[in-house]
Amino acid sequence: MQLIPNKTFALQTDLGLYCRTGRDQPETSIQEHTFHYRRLVYNIIKDTMKTAFPIARKLIGKKRWKKSVAYFFENHKCETPQIWKLPSEFCEFYEKNPFPFKKEFPFLKELLQYEWLEIDVFMMEDLPVEKFKTTRLSKKDILIPNPEIRILPLQYPVHIKKIKQITQEDKEQYFVSIHRDYYTKQVKFNDLSFALVEMLIRINEEETSIFDLENLFSKYENDTGKTEKVIDTFIDFALRNNLILGFKNN
Structure with missing residues (x-):
């Protein structure tokens, strides 16, 4: 049975909310598989953050890091469709939201920014470069x-x-x-x-x-x-x- 557009959007919204929070499981065509969606999506988020922030994760410890990523996943509405950009949103989320260990690690916000920029620069588009020579002739060059x-x-x-x-x-x-x-x-x-x-x-x-x-x-x-x-x-x-x-x- 084909869903009309507004019902399709509503189902997508409900499924996205369920994947984030684990609450209010929506009805899908294969109900017994629905719970797997949340596990798969969360694993992608978890692995992305682990790869993006290895130093920050080691600093605060695995348990606190796991709780932090779960808190972000449940409470943040992702804006980017590109998974590799999600660490940038995590940086902003950390800065704007209360975390119990902020006073213990006052430099964590900068560490997250530092680790994210390594990804951002590596993934950035090639920028145009003017033709150049490797030797200089004078101070006017x-x-x-x-x-x-x-x-x-x-x-x-x-x-x-x-x-x-x-x-x-x-x-x-x-x-x-x-x-x-x-x-x-x-x-x-x-x-x-x-x-x-x-x-x-x-x-x-x-x-x-x-x-x-x-x-x-x-x-x-x-x-x-x-x-x-x-x-x-x-x-x-x-x-x-x-x-x-x-x-x-x-």
Whole structure:
């Protein structure tokens, strides 16, 4: 028997609610199999979260992690149809909802964001890159950035310190770049100072030469010789780590 559209939608809604909560099992064409839907859907969610957040899961322990995922599954109406994007919604859900261990792990929100961004960057679409050369001719050359990058500001060093060794005394300003290598397509991470972040943002937002970077950095250092040395070191570092791909010769 074919269901009319509004009844079909109602059944889908009821089945989705049942899969999330385990309550009010709807009538389906094969009733004895209905309970399997919830188990299968929940296993997909559970495995996705386990894969996405291995460090966070280890930090809070398997029992609390299991309860957290179940709480999310039962109370969150998923917005994305793509299962790999669901960890992003978990990050938002954690931030907006009460969890009993939030005070115990004040850096967990940032850890979840950090782990999610590794997935986000790895899965992001290929972005267009301007043609570039690997050698520079002068300080007037325009720096060509790797656009497949995210920069995450942090209050805790979740990217550089063993997670169980982080304490309240570590709280200060940190920055980490998460980018996809142009050649290998692997995700890489770099700890950055605020000055380096400012330079990377400038390079990604507008055409920027080495002269421009020296002028930008001059507000941190009055000595011209030291500024030039810092910029040279930064460019070498950025090229080596694939944050800058090359140059456009002017």
